[in-house]
Amino acid sequence: MAVSLSIFIGFLIATAFLIHPFGYPPSEMDDYIIENAQSETGANNAVTSVVFDYRGFDTLGEATILFAAVTGVVMLFRRKKLSRIKP
Amino acid sequence: MSKIVRTMASLLILFALIYGVYIIMHGHLTPGGGFQGGAVFASGVALLIVAFGSEIVHKSLKEHHLSILESSGALIFIGLAFGGLAIVFFYNFLVGSSIFGHIPPSGPNPGDIWTAGVIPFMNIAVGLKVLAGLSAILLVMALATTLMEVEE
Numbered sequence: 001m002a003v004s005l006s007i008f009i010g011f012l013i014a015t016a017f018l019i020h021p022f023g024y025p026p027s028e029m030d031d032y033i034i035e036n037a038q039s040e041t042g043a044n045n046a047v048t049s050v051v052f053d054y055r056g057f058d059t060l061g062e063a064t065i066l067f068a069a070v071t072g073v074v075m076l077f078r079r080k081k082l083s084r085i086k087p
Numbered sequence: 088m089s090k091i092v093r094t095m096a097s098l099l100i101l102f103a104l105i106y107g108v109y110i111i112m113h114g115h116l117t118p119g120g121g122f123q124g125g126a127v128f129a130s131g132v133a134l135l136i137v138a139f140g141s142e143i144v145h146k147s148l149k150e151h152h153l154s155i156l157e158s159s160g161a162l163i164f165i166g167l168a169f170g171g172l173a174i175v176f177f178y179n180f181l182v183g184s185s186i187f188g189h190i191p192p193s194g195p196n197p198g199d200i201w202t203a204g205v206i207p208f209m210n211i212a213v214g215l216k217v218l219a220g221l222s223a224i225l226l227v228m229a230l231a232t233t234l235m236e237v238e239e
Contacts, residue, residue: 038192040179042203042204042206044191045117047118048120048206051120052177052206053179059209059213067161070154
């Protein structure tokens with residue numbers, strides 16, 4: 001446990017020093033999306049084209065989280081269980 | 088709540104629900120989308136619950152119907168994602184076709200609603216999912232609190 005924890009923390013510190021400085025290699029991704037989002041996805045709203053097209057997999061994860069949350073809340077507040085508590 | 092609140096809520100609920108559906112339907116043209124529009128729609132349901140009480144809302148809005156709606160939204164979303172599997176997962180396979188297939192000119196333009204391929208369908212699916220999910224959460228929590236008040 002201690003060994004794995006120290007390896008993990010050492011890995012985090014090493015990565016924090018190895019990471020490139022903020023904004024140093026200018027990202028090509030945003031320029032690409034601004035240039036090509038309208039012609040590739042046809043959506044005028046570039047944010048929606050990122051959310052539902054370029055990064056659709058992340059949206060799938062987001063939807064899964066919402067689904068799990070709703071399932072948990074509905075299961076927690078079942079009505080039958082509440083009316084059966086009555087002593 | 089009082090009669091004033093109930094009257095104003097029954098007037099304003101129309102605008103709240105229509106605004107939510109508008110944000111969902113225009114997600115590919117204006118700021119917003121499925122999540123935001125679903126949240127606006129669910130806030131309309133919250134207005135109803137506050138004004139009329141959860142028991143009266145529950146007569147016409149059951150939580151198992153909402154959960155069916157939510158699951159169908161999730162299934163439509165994943166089905167659309169699998170629809171582009173011939174090229175890659177989440178491929179926008181409707182761009183250039185006859186359904187929502189127009190491509191707008193580059194740069195700022197008003198655009199038309201008949202664009203963006205599968206993105207409007209995904210907006211509708213996610214909006215259905217979010218409005219049903221958040222409404223179910225609100226309704227179930229409000230019902231639980233009223234039941235607890237009755238029992239104590």
